[in-house]
Amino acid sequence: MLACPQCKGTDQVVKLEPYWRSLGQDAEGKRDLACPPDFKAQWQWPAGCLVGAVLLLSASEILWGLALLVVAAVTTVVIRYRSTQAQEARARWHTSMYCRHCDRPFTPAEGLAS
Ligand SMILES: [Zn+2]
Numbered sequence: 043m044l045a046c047p048q049c050k051g052t053d054q055v056v057k058l059e060p061y062w063r064s065l066g067q068d069a070e071g072k073r074d075l076a077c078p079p080d081f082k083a084q085w086q087w088p089a090g091c092l093v094g095a096v097l098l099l100s101a102s103e104i105l106w107g108l109a110l111l112v113v114a115a116v117t118t119v120v121i122r123y124r125s126t127q128a129q130e131a132r133a134r135w136h137t138s139m140y141c142r143h144c145d146r147p148f149t150p151a152e153g154l155a156s
Pocket residue numbers: 046047048049050051141142143144145
């Protein structure tokens with residue numbers, strides 16, 4: 043059993059996900075405690091930049107083509123990073139615990155073994 047890292051109590055500690063599901067739609071905390079939103083990757087931006095870069099390079103516009111290639115690479119890195127961050131936050135939410143006494147969620151790693 044995990045104890046709350048704040049009040050050190052165990053009797054009010056529950057798993058976050060079932061607790062959140064048990065809350066009424068307009069209950070206090072229903073929105074605050076909700077699972078973080080999924081990140082919708084918009085791959086059309088780097089894909090469009092890549093197509094534009096190929097067209098520019100084939101038209102011998104080397105400088106603009108390379109610039110668009112860099113933009114495509116940067117947007118790809120940013121999208122992958124944000125997507126990973128969102129997945130990790132959602133995974134953390136699914137395993138989180140919640141202290142009803144302190145009104146605060148915490149991860150099992152933060153919780154105190156008792
Ligand atoms: Zn607590």
